[in-house]
Amino acid sequence: MEFLKSAVASAISKGPAFGFTLGDRVDLSDSIWTLHNGTKKDDGSKCSVFAFDINANKSRLPLAKNALRKWRTLRHPGVVRVLDTLETDTNIYVATERVVPLGWHVKRNALNTETIKWGLYTISSTMKFVNEDASSIHGNLRVSSIYTTESGEWKLAGFEVLSSLKEEDPAIFTYGGLLPDSSRYAAPEIGRGGWDGLKNQAVHVTDSWNMGTLIYEIFNGYATQDQLSQIKSIPAPIAAPYRRLTQANPKLRLPISHFLEQGKRAGSFFDTPLIRCCEFIENMGVKDEREREEFLQNLEETKDQFPEEFFKAKVLPELLKSVEYGGGGPKVFSVVLMIADKLSEDEWESTITPCIVRLFSSPDRAIRVFLLDNLPKMIDHLPGKIVSGSIFPQLVTGFSDVAPIVREQTVKSILIVINKLSDRQINGDLLKYLAKTQNDEQPGIRTNTTICLGKIAKNLGQHTRAKVLAAAFTRSLRDPFVHARNAALMALAATADVFDETDCATKCLPAICPTLIDKEKIIRTQAQKTFDVYMARIKTLTANMPDTALPPPNSADANGVAGGAAAPRMGTPQTDASWAGWAISSFTKTLSSVTGEMQTQPQPPSSGVSTPTQENGSNTLGLPSTASSSRPGSSRSASTTSNLHRQAVSSSSPNSTIRSKSGNLQIDDDDDDADYDAWGAMGDETPAEKPKFGSTGGGGGGFGKTSAANEDDMINSLLNKPKSALPKGLGKKTAGTTTTATAKSTAAANRARIGKKPVIAGRAVAPPKKKEPPPPAADVDADAAWGNDNWDADWK
Structure with a gap:
């Protein structure tokens, strides 16, 4: 075998260039040709090569040359297709499509009846063309002259004695006897009168006889001419025309074209x-x-x-x-x-994959939806390089399609292709498109997007996974579509392990809690389940956390610094009973350490002599001067005068005394209600309601040095303050409110007494009068104590 291959290769190399390589030999009996499997040198495609050794078969060389000439010129779908030919001094080669001898299948009895009918139909159609259209006699119709292609079709070859009756010297009349086993297949008239006897017969006579022997051999295996009259395994519908094909009288023999027409009738053997x-x-x-x-x-x-x-x-x-x-x-x-389910991986890659890639670029929506629906059937056969490089760029165009069905199917298809995409595509392009579909106008698409994100969570990048999922799921929890919210809750429960304890406590749980009181029971039920999952997750994550992050008290260094940080002035509470003590101490420390805070309003001495002013611009009572009270950034300037006024009212109580030690003002107040009212007033004030007591050129409304020319205007503005400008709760609600006219009538009296008033920051202030007792509870409204009567009385 190896010697034969080398000899054939050597012969080819010595002759003209031949673009095919011979492979294994395929055994072929009853033929002058040896058949080899071959490949085309250009692209490696499969082919078959028929080889004839001239030196070994010189007597049959005319048959080979006639076959070569007829094969080149005969073109029909039922004829073995010729790719190329080569004729040298020693060999003749005919390269054809890949074929297999029909005898292989016949010997193995591997053909069913339907396949045989289909094959006979094909051969009959080809022989009709040869006899009628080409006006030729095949003369060698037998099993060894028929081949099957890769598609299972039967195709005709064996053109050694193919002859046209229009030729001057038909080859069949001269060389018909050179065919292998010619006497076995020859018609009765040939046996009686030789091949020359065909000159006086119709063109179809010998071929019709061979068609009958072919049918018999396929169904029963050919033996002798005497056995042809026995039907045996030939199907009944074919039995009657078979008998007419094998008639001993050539004139009664059925033409192959008539055999074909009978079989094509409705309900006949070729239907x-x-x-x-x-x-x-x-x-x-x-x-x-x-x-x-x-x-x-x-x-x-x-x-x-x-x-x-x-x-x-x-x-x-x-x-x-x-x-x-x-x-x-x-x-x-x-x-x-x-x-395609019956194809191998190589056949899939060469046949189906290129078509799928082209179809994904088709603008036909029906094709796109079908491809997306059937993607699970195809994805295992598609290489990752094809999916990520060719299919995915076309697939993502469906996210922006105007048809909702295309967008929805595109979202669903992501679960199929996700494992064959690159990290850059998943964490970049894909998340960008899913962010759009999560805001889609169709609630079903929004819901499916949430489900998709939950299922591809493990494919997302470690650095973007928690951030993207938290934002996406918490957004879906606010979706008005009930199934979208339910999908978000289930997705959160399924992906709880991707969140750390901080995300669970600060992002997920706060978003889940509102759904616990959702109007839909299905949401409440699922929300409770998801809530329990995250609570268990947090407990698991925090189980091994330390009791405190503060350094131990005995870890201070030589300088009294613990862990490189300044030691706190406050001691850490050691018992549960004293847990709030540090807060009170810290609050006291803050008040004493912050500079620029408003201090308590001093009361004038009983003698009525004004308090002198210090040269540095602050009074002897320690109150801030105009410069300090009006500097930018003071947040308490607008509320200073209100607090001063309340303190002045409180100081007029008989239970209050003033003690001065070393120039500092101290107030002992036994009235607990005064402090309670001050906290309440601070809480009620708003920035829009704080009263302003004049300006010192950019100050915050506090008391400062002003010229005597505008004292009247300032006093009148204080007395005539509109109700809407007073702090909340200080508006007058009783009938005894001082009117604007009354305020103007008292302005002169106030100016007359200005010399007897104490001086605060360079300006005289009227001393407070004794607070009038409130009217009986039955005659005064609940808020009348905070009305304008008391406010005006304090300033009279």
């Missing part, structure tokens, strides 16, 4: 689903939509009757052409996927 399918496939491009749908339906119902090779190599290429260029649509492609 089978397989043959109808083959006929339709060859003419699918000119069929209308109704005929196409009917064909596809029949194909799905009868697919088990067809050989796998027929689907792979014959039906599949035609269906792919129809889908891409013939408008076959999703229905045709469904049959494509049905056939």
Whole structure:
């Protein structure tokens, strides 16, 4: 075997260039040719090479040359297709499509009846062309002259004595006897009168006889001419025409064209689903939509009757052409996927994958939806490089499609392709598109986006996972669509392990809590389950946390610094009973350490002599001067005068005494209600309601040095303060409120007494009068004590 290969290769190398390489030899009996599997040098595609050794078969060289000449010129779908030929001094080579001898299947009894009918139909159609259209005699119709292609089709070869009656010297008359085992297959008239006797016969006579012997040999195995009269395993529908094909009288012999016509009649032996399918496939491009749908339906119902090779190599290429260029649509492609299940991975990659890539770029929405629906059937056969590089860029265009069904199916398809995408595509482009669909106008798309994010959580990047999921799920919890909220809760429960204790406590739980009182029971129920999951998650995460983050008290260094930080002035509470003590001490420390705070309003001495003013601009009572009270950033300037006024009113109580030690003002007040009222007043005041007591050129409204020319205006403005400008709770509600006229009438009296008033920050202030007792409870409103009567009385 190796010697033969080397000899053949050496012969080819010595001759003209031949673009094919010979491979293994395929045993072939009853033929002058040796068949080899071959490959094309250019692209490595499969082929077959028929080789004839001239030195070993010089007597049959005319047969080989006649076959070579006829093979080159004869073009028909039922003839083995020739790719190239080469003729040298020692060999003749004919490169053809990849074929296998029909004798292999016949000897193994591997052909079912339907496949045999389909093959006989194909050979009959080809022989009709040879006899009628080409006006030729084949003369060598037998099992060894027929080959099967990869699609399972039967194709005709064996053209050693193919002759046209129009030729001057037909080869069949001269060389017919050189055929291997010629006497066994020769018609009776040839046995009686030789091959020259065919000159006076019709063109179909010898071929019709050989057609009959072919039918007998396929069903029963050929023996002798005497056995041809026995039907045996030949199907009954074929038995009657078979007898006419094998008539001993040539004039009564049925032409092959008539045999074909009888078989094609409705209900006859050639009227089978397989043959109808083959006929339709060859003419699918000119069929209308109704005929196409009917064909596809029949194909799905009868697919088990067809050989796998027929689907792979014959039906599949035609269906792919129809889908891409013939408008076959999703229905045709469904049959494509049905056939593709029987393909190997190499066949998938070479046949189906390129078509799928092209279809994803198609603008046809029906095709896109079908591809997305059937993506689970295809994804295992698609390499990751193809998915990420060719399919995904086309797939994401569906996120922006105007048709909601396309957007929804695109979201669902992400779960199928996610494992074949790169990290950059997942954490970049994909999340960008999912952010859009989470705000889609269709509630179903928003819901499916949330579900999709929950299921692809493990595929997201570690640095973006928690951030993206927290934002997406908490947003869905506010969705008005009940199923969107429910999906968010379930997604949060399923992805709880991706959040740390901080995210669980500060982001997730605060978003879950409002759903515990949702109007829908299904949301409340799921919210409780999700809440429990996160509580358990937090407990698990915090179980090993230390009791405190503060350094131990005995870890201070030589300088009294613990852990490199300044030691606190406050001691850490050691017992539960004293847990609030540090807060009170800290508050006292803050008040004493902050400078610029408003101090208590001093009371004038009983002698009525004004308090002198210090040269540095502050009074002897320690009150801030105009410069200090009016500096920018003072947050208490607007509320200073209100507090001073309340303190002045409180100081007029008999229970209050004033003691001065070392120039500092101290007040002992036994009236607990005064402090309570002050806290309440501070809490009630608002920035819009704080009274202003004049300006010192950019000050905050506090008391400062002013000229005597505007004292009247300032006093009148204080007395005539509109109700709306007073602090909250200080508006007059009783009938005894002082009017604007009354305030103006008292202005002169106030100015007359100005010399007897104490001086605060360089300005005289009227001493407070004794506070009038409140009217009886039955005659005064609940808020009358905070009205304008008391306010005006304090300033009179």
